[in-house]
Amino acid sequence: MNGAHGCLATVHGVALVGLEPRPVRVEASMSPGLPGLRLVGLPDAAVREAGERVRTALQRRGFAWPSERLVVNLAPADLPKAGSTFDLPLAIAILVATRQLRLADGDQPWACGELGLDGTVRATVGQLPTTVGARDLGAPRLLVPDAAAPEAALVPDIEVVPVADLTEVAAVLSGERPPRAAVPAEVVDPAVGAELADVRGQAIARRAAEIAAAGGHHLLLSGPPGCGKTMLAHRLHALLPPLTFDGAQEVAALHSLAGERAPDDPLSRRPPLREPHHSVSMAGLVGGGAGVPRPGELALAHRGLLLMDELLETPRPVLDALRQPLERGEVVLNRAHARVRYPCRIQLVAATNPCPCGHLGSGGARTCTCRPDRIDRYRARLSGPLLDRLDLQLELRPVDRDALAGPPDGEPTAVVARRVAAVRELATDRWGAGTRNADVDAADVRRTCGPNVLSALADALETLGASARAFDRVLRVARTVADLDGADRIGRPHVDEALAYRLPDASVAA
Amino acid sequence: MTSVDARLAELASAVAAPGSDPGRLVAVVAWLAAPRRGPTALRRAVVAAHERGEADPDGVGLDAVLPAAGPTDRELRAAHDVLERWASLRCRVVLVDDPAYPTRLRADWPDRDAPPLLVLRGDLASDRPAVALVGARRASGYGTGVASWLAEGAAAAGVRVVSGGAVGIDAAAHRAAVEQPGGTTVVLGCGHGIGYPRGHAQPGGLFDRVVASGGAVISEQFPDQRPRAGVVRARNRLVAALTDVTVVVEGGERSGALLTAGAAAERSREVLAVPGDVRAPGSAAPHRLLAEGVFPCLGPQQLLEQVRTAVHGVVGWSVAASTSASTSASTSPSGALDDGAPTLPGISPALSTLPDDVHAHLSTVWPRPLRPDDLATATGRPAPQVLAAITRAQVSGELTVDTDGVRLRRAPAGRQDRG
Ligand SMILES: [Zn+2]
Numbered sequence: 001m002n003g004a005h006g007c008l009a010t011v012h013g014v015a016l017v018g019l020e021p022r023p024v025r026v027e028a029s030m031s032p033g034l035p036g037l038r039l040v041g042l043p044d045a046a047v048r049e050a051g052e053r054v055r056t057a058l059q060r061r062g063f064a065w066p067s068e069r070l071v072v073n074l075a076p077a078d079l080p081k082a083g084s085t086f087d088l089p090l091a092i093a094i095l096v097a098t099r100q101l102r103l104a105d106g107d108q109p110w111a112c113g114e115l116g117l118d119g120t121v122r123a124t125v126g127q128l129p130t131t132v133g134a135r136d137l138g139a140p141r142l143l144v145p146d147a148a149a150p151e152a153a154l155v156p157d158i159e160v161v162p163v164a165d166l167t168e169v170a171a172v173l174s175g176e177r178p179p180r181a182a183v184p185a186e187v188v189d190p191a192v193g194a195e196l197a198d199v200r201g202q203a204i205a206r207r208a209a210e211i212a213a214a215g216g217h218h219l220l221l222s223g224p225p226g227c228g229k230t231m232l233a234h235r236l237h238a239l240l241p242p243l244t245f246d247g248a249q250e251v252a253a254l255h256s257l258a259g260e261r262a263p264d265d266p267l268s269r270r271p272p273l274r275e276p277h278h279s280v281s282m283a284g285l286v287g288g289g290a291g292v293p294r295p296g297e298l299a300l301a302h303r304g305l306l307l308m309d310e311l312l313e314t315p316r317p318v319l320d321a322l323r324q325p326l327e328r329g330e331v332v333l334n335r336a337h338a339r340v341r342y343p344c345r346i347q348l349v350a351a352t353n354p355c356p357c358g359h360l361g362s363g364g365a366r367t368c369t370c371r372p373d374r375i376d377r378y379r380a381r382l383s384g385p386l387l388d389r390l391d392l393q394l395e396l397r398p399v400d401r402d403a404l405a406g407p408p409d410g411e412p413t414a415v416v417a418r419r420v421a422a423v424r425e426l427a428t429d430r431w432g433a434g435t436r437n438a439d440v441d442a443a444d445v446r447r448t449c450g451p452n453v454l455s456a457l458a459d460a461l462e463t464l465g466a467s468a469r470a471f472d473r474v475l476r477v478a479r480t481v482a483d484l485d486g487a488d489r490i491g492r493p494h495v496d497e498a499l500a501y502r503l504p505d506a507s508v509a510a
Numbered sequence: 511m512t513s514v515d516a517r518l519a520e521l522a523s524a525v526a527a528p529g530s531d532p533g534r535l536v537a538v539v540a541w542l543a544a545p546r547r548g549p550t551a552l553r554r555a556v557v558a559a560h561e562r563g564e565a566d567p568d569g570v571g572l573d574a575v576l577p578a579a580g581p582t583d584r585e586l587r588a589a590h591d592v593l594e595r596w597a598s599l600r601c602r603v604v605l606v607d608d609p610a611y612p613t614r615l616r617a618d619w620p621d622r623d624a625p626p627l628l629v630l631r632g633d634l635a636s637d638r639p640a641v642a643l644v645g646a647r648r649a650s651g652y653g654t655g656v657a658s659w660l661a662e663g664a665a666a667a668g669v670r671v672v673s674g675g676a677v678g679i680d681a682a683a684h685r686a687a688v689e690q691p692g693g694t695t696v697v698l699g700c701g702h703g704i705g706y707p708r709g710h711a712q713p714g715g716l717f718d719r720v721v722a723s724g725g726a727v728i729s730e731q732f733p734d735q736r737p738r739a740g741v742v743r744a745r746n747r748l749v750a751a752l753t754d755v756t757v758v759v760e761g762g763e764r765s766g767a768l769l770t771a772g773a774a775a776e777r778s779r780e781v782l783a784v785p786g787d788v789r790a791p792g793s794a795a796p797h798r799l800l801a802e803g804v805f806p807c808l809g810p811q812q813l814l815e816q817v818r819t820a821v822h823g824v825v826g827w828s829v830a831a832s833t834s835a836s837t838s839a840s841t842s843p844s845g846a847l848d849d850g851a852p853t854l855p856g857i858s859p860a861l862s863t864l865p866d867d868v869h870a871h872l873s874t875v876w877p878r879p880l881r882p883d884d885l886a887t888a889t890g891r892p893a894p895q896v897l898a899a900i901t902r903a904q905v906s907g908e909l910t911v912d913t914d915g916v917r918l919r920r921a922p923a924g925r926q927d928r929g
Contacts (some may be wrong), residue, residue: 203886203893354913361913362649367790371648373677373707395913397881409887460905481894493898500882500897 001135005040009096011089012110014133017080017125017292018333018340021133025075026086028093041077050084054091061119061166066098079338084114085124088143091115091166092173104175110134111143111169119166123148129253129316131155143169144182148263151256152186154249160165185263187245193238196416197408198231205232206410208238208394208463208501213239213416214423215480216328216436218348218389220311220382222503223396224362232396233307234273236349238413240305242269247303254302254342258295264326272304278313286321286331287342293333298325299342311350322348326389329439334458343434347438350390352382362398379503389440391473392501423483427455437479442472445479451491453478457495466502474498518586520927525603533926535603536589538572538627543588549625549730556620568764570607571620595733596606596629599702604628612636615751616776623747623793625730629702632721634728635693639821640670641813642749642774644670644760644767645679650792651879651914653679655762656784658686659877660757661758663810663921665690669817672753674699674745675710675717675727684716684725693725697749699742703733742766748774754820757807761795768795771804780820810921863906864899865891872909873922879915 011025037051051072055065072090088111095101103109112130114122127148134142135158142160149162160182161171171177199206205228212219213236221229230308243251248269255261255272275298276284283289288295297306308314308322325331329345354360355375361369370378387393426434430448431440446454457478461470475490477498482490522532542548554770556571581589596603604610606619606626628634641664643657657679661671661864665687665801668836673680680696689695696717699705705711717727730748736743746766750756750773758781761767771781783800784807786793802805807813862869867889872880880888886896900916903909909920 175643201887202883204883204897207893207897361915367650367787367792369648369791371677373647397883460901463905493894496898496901497894499862499901 007097007099009093010108011093011096012108012134012137012139013086013089014110014130014137015256016129016133017079017338018342019129019250019257020341021129021137022079023081023137024086024089024118025073026089026093027073027316028090028097029071029085029418030066030097031069031071033391035069037070037072041074050087050115051089053117054085054087054094056117057087057115057119057166058091058094060117063095063100063166063170064098064179066094066315070094070097072493081089083124085112085126087115088113088121088163088169092143092169095170095337101170101174102171106492109143109173110139110141113143113145113148113163115166115343121145121163121165121169126253126257127151127263128154128249128256129165130159131160132249132253134158140474142173145263149182150185151252151263151265153182154187154252154267156229161494169308183408186266186269187248188266190268192414193270194286194413194418196239196413197410199228199235200404200406200409202396203410205394205396206416208392209236209239210416210420211477211480211484211501212236212349212392214420214437215391215427216438216502217391217477218438219350219398220387220390220393220503221349221351222394223351223356224354224358224360224398226368227362227398229396230275230307230309233305233351235413235482237271237273237305239417239420240271240347241354241417241424245269250343250506251303254295254299255475258300260300260487272301273307274301274304275307275309278308278310280314280318282285282318284324285318287333287340291366292338293335293340295342296331297316298322298331298344298346300333301346302342304346304369305349306346307349307351309351311352311492312378316381323386323389326386344437348390353380354395363396388467388469388473391477393503394501395503419484423480426483437476437483440476445472445475448479448482448488449475450491453490453492454494456492457499460495460499464499470502474502477501518590518593518803521597524597525593525601525611526601527602527608529610530603530605530608531808534572535605536586536593537576537581538605539592539603540589542626543592544585550623553620553623553625554655560620569721572605572607572626583733591825592732595703599631599733601629601631601702601733604630604634610634610636612752614640614753618751621742622776624751628728628730629733630726630728631702631717632726633693633724634695634726635670635724635831636651636752638668638670638692639817640695641754641817642670642672642753642756642770643679643683643759644746644749644756644761646761646765646767646768646792646795647676647678647680648762648792649678649760650787650790651912652786653784653792654682654878655879655914655917657759658809659921660759660807660813661694662690663687664813664817665692665694667810667814668692669814670695670725670753672697672749674742674749674787677707677709678759681710681716683742683759684720688716688719688723688725693723694720695725695752696714696720696727697745697752698727698729698731700729700737701731701733701735701744702729704736706737743769746770750774750779751777753779755782755785755813755816757782757813758796758799758804759784759807760786760792762791763794763798765795768798771795771799780805780816781811782816835924862903863908864903865889867891868896868899869918869922871917872918876918876922879912879917881915884917 005135008029011026015022015024115126123145132155143163146162146164152160161179162182172179219509248267252267274297285296287293325344331342331344333340355370357370357380359366427436476491478494481494481497522536523648526532526535555575559565559571559574565574572704615624665671669692671687673683675696675698700706710716746769750770756774758767758771774781781804783796783804871888886893
C-alpha cells in the first residue's frame with residue numbers, strides 16, 4: 001500500500017450508535033495514477049460530500065491538493081458513519097499522507113469535527129458522548145472543535161485539545177505550537193424550582209407529588225382543564241433530587257446527540273422535564289430520523305420527568321409504544337445497519353380529562369354533559385398494561401377561589417424535597433444504588449410487609465372490585481408511604497393510604 | 511279454538527300466567543302477530559267493537575275482536591315462534607283479563623292505552639304501593655345519588671320502585687332498591703329478547719339481579735321488538751301507569767321523563783320533581799315541572815308520605831320495619847296502614863369505621879358528597895390519615911367514592927327526621 005510518493009496515514013475518529021461509541025479508522029495513502037480522491041467504506045451521503053468540503057477547506061488554508069491518486073478508507077466498512085464529524089480526521093489523514101504534516105510524536109491522533117469551506121473547525125451534535133467514547137476506546141487526547149471544547153472538557157481522564165481551524169490543527173500536531181487548554185463548561189446545581197406551597201387547597205395532590213418523587217412512581221392525573229395538572233407536575237419535578245455528575249453527563253450526552261443543547265451550555269444537575277404535545281409522532285417519542293436514529297422524547301427525559309398531557313388524545317399506537325421502554329428503561333430502535341439503544345429510565349406523569357367533555361366532577365360552574373356509557377368507554381381506553389405501570393392515580397378537582405387567594409396551607413418545596421431525598425437514600429440502602437421503590441420487583445417489596453398486610457390488601461382489592469393487577473402497584477406505593485413514615489415494615493395504614501391513589505369507578509350507572 | 515297442536519298448547523301453558531287460559535293466549539298472540547297488527551291495533555279494534563255495541567260492556571272486549579273461527583294456520587305459525595321465544599327467555603305473559611293483570615292498568619283498558627298483555631320475568635307484586643323514579647341516561651353524580659337515596663328509602667319501607675332499564679337515573683334507582691323489601695320493577699323499552707342495554711341484560715347483570723331478588727322485568731312488546739323511539743316513549747307511560755307517585759329526578763329540556771310525568775298527571779297520579787342545580791342542563795325537566803306547580807321531592811320521608819296519601823284506602827299496605835330491611839319477604843300487606851313513620855336504615859357513628867369528626871362532616875352534607883381534600887381541611891387531619899380512613903370505610907361498605915367525592919352509603923342515623 002505504501003506508495004513511492006507517500007505513506008499510509010491513520011487518524012482515529014468515533015462513530016456513535018445510540019450512545020455507544022465505535023472506533024473508526026481513517027486511513028489515507030497516495031498511489032500512482034490519475035489525480036483524484038477515492039473514498040472507501042462510506043455509505044452515508046453526508047460523508048461522501050465530506051470529500052469536497054475537505055478539499056476546499058485545505059486549499060483555502062494554503063495546503064496543496066495532491067496531483068496523484070488519493071485513496072481514503074474509513075474502517076470498519078459495515079459501520080454506519082453518519083454526519084460530518086469525520087471531516088477533521090479525513091483532512092489530517094490527507095495532510096499526513098501527502099507529507100504536508102509531520103506528526104510530532106509519530107502517534108496516530110484522535111480527532112472529530114466538521115470543516116467549514118474556509119477551513120474552520122466546527123462543532124457537531126453529540127460532542128459529549130463522542131468524547132466519552134474516545135476516552136473509553138483508549139484515546140489519550142482528542143482534537144475537538146473550539147466551540148465544543150467546554151462540553152468535551154467535562155469528560156475526565158482525556159486530554160481535550162480545542163482547535164479553531166486547519167492552520168491551528170497543523171501547528172499543534174506538528175509541535176510548532178503548544179495545545180491550548182480547554183475550559184470545561186460550568187456544572188450548576190438546580191436552584192429551588194416551582195414552589196409546592198403554591199398548590200393550595202389540594203393537600204392530597206401535594207402528598208401524591210411527594211410520594212411520586214420519593215418512590216419514583218409514575219403518576220396519572222385525571223381532572224378537568226384548569227385543575228392544576230401541569231402545575232402539579234412541575235412541582236413534582238422540583239422535588240426530584242439533583243443528578244449525580246455521571247447522571248448529569250449522561251443526560252447531557254443524550255441532549256447533545258439530539259441537538260437539544262449548545263456545546264457551551266452549563267452542565268445541569270437538574271433532572272430533565274420533557275412535555276411533548278399529545279400530537280407527538282412515534283418518531284418524536286421513541287426516536288428516529290435518517291441514518292442513525294436520534295433520541296426521542298423518552299430518551300431526552302432519561303433520569304427525569306416525561307409529562308404527557310391529554311394522554312387519552314394520544315393515538316393508541318403511540319401509547320402502546322410507551323410500554324416497553326417504561327418496563328425496560330431503554331428504547332430500542334432497530335435499523336437496517338444497527339440496533340440503537342437509548343436509556344430512558346423516566347418517571348412518567350400522564351394527565352387526562354375525566355370524561356370526553358372534560359367537566360366531570362368539576363362541581364362549580366361547569367357541568368359534565370357526557371352520557372355515562374360514553375364516560376365508561378372513554379375511561380376504558382386507560383385500562384390495560386400501561387395503566388398497570390402508573391402506580392399512583394389521582395383525581396384532581398378545580399380549587400375554589402378562596403383557597404387560591406388564601407395563605408399557603410402546605411409545606412414549601414425545600415422542606416418536602418429533604419424528605420424525598422431521605423427516602424431515596426433509604427431505597428439505595430435497601431435495594432442498591434440508584435434503585436427507587438418504583439423500580440423494585442414486587443416480590444422484594446412483599447418481603448418488607450408486616451403481618452397480615454398482604455391478605456388485607458387482597459381482601460380490600462376484592463371488595464373494591466379493583467383488578468388483581470393493582471396488587472403490586474399498591475404495594476410499591478405503600479413501601480414509599482412507609483418510608484416517608486419512617487417505618488421499616490409496611491403496615492395497614494400505609495396500604496390503606498396507597499389504596500386511595502386509584503381512580504374511582506367511572507360512574508355509578510356503569 | 512279449533513286446532514291447536516300439542517306443541518303449541520305446551521308452549522302456551524308454559525308461558526301463560528297462573529290463572530290464564532293458554533288457548534286464549536294463543537288466540538291473542540296469533541291476532542297480534544299478523545301483519546300490520548299490534549297492541550294498539552287490538553286496543554282500537556276493541557274500542558270500535560264497544561262503539562258498535564258488539565262487545566260485552568262488562569268484559570274486556572277481546573271476544574268481540576278475535577275471530578270466532580280461530581286463527582289461520584299462518585297466524586298460528588307466527589304465534590308459535592313468538593311463544594317459543596318467550597318460553598326460552600323464561601317469560602310469563604299476563605293478559606288484560608287475567609287476575610294477575612295490574613289493577614292500576616285495568617282502568618286504562620281499552621279507552622286509554624293499557625297494553626293487552628304484559629310479558630314479565632319475576633314477580634310484579636302489583637298490589638304493593640309503587641313509586642316511579644325516572645330521569646335521563648345522561649345523569650350527574652347528584653342525580654344518581656338522589657335516585658339511589660330515594661329508591662333505597664322507598665324500597666326499604668316496602669314500596670316497589672319502578673323505572674326503565676336504561677343507564678343513569680334508572681339504573682341507580684334499581685341498584686339501590688334491588689335487595690330491599692319493596693323490590694324493583696324494570697319496564698323495558700324493547701322486547702325481552704333484545705338484551706338492551708347490553709350491560710344490564712347480560713347474564714348476571716342488573717336485570718338478572720332484579721329478578722333473582724324478587725323484582726320484575728316487564729315488557730309489553732314481542733320478544734324481538736327493538737328499542738325504537740316510539741316504543742321507548744310507550745314504555746314511559748307504562749312506568750307512570752304502574753305506580754302511585756312519579757318522581758322526576760333529573761332530565762334535560764326534552765327528556766322522556768316529562769312524558770312519564772305527563773302520563774302520570776293524565777291518570778291523576780301524584781308527580782314530584784327533584785330540585786337540582788339551576789345551572790345544570792339535567793335540571794331543566796324537574797324545574798319545568800316545579801314551575802308548573804308540581805311539588806318538590808325533598809327526600810324519602812316526604813316521598814313516603816305522598817305514597818301513603820296516594821294509596822290510602824285503595825290498597826292496604828304496611829310499612830316495613832326498618833330493622834327487618836334485609837329480606838324481600840318482610841312486607842306482607844296487612845290490610846291496615848301502619849301509623850308509625852317509616853324509618854330508613856342507618857349507621858350510627860358508634861358502628862362506623864370512620865373517625866367521629868370525619869363521620870360528622872359526611873353526615874352534615876349527606877346525601878351530598880365531600881371531596882377528600884375538603885374533608886382534610888374541615889377536620890384538620892393530614893391527607894394520609896383521611897385517605898386511609900376513606901379506604902377502610904370504602905372496604906367496609908360504609909362509603910362510596912366517585913368523581914364527585916366521598917359520601918356515606920346510607921342515611922346517617924341522626925338524619926332520619928329530615929325531609
Ligand atoms: Zn363530561
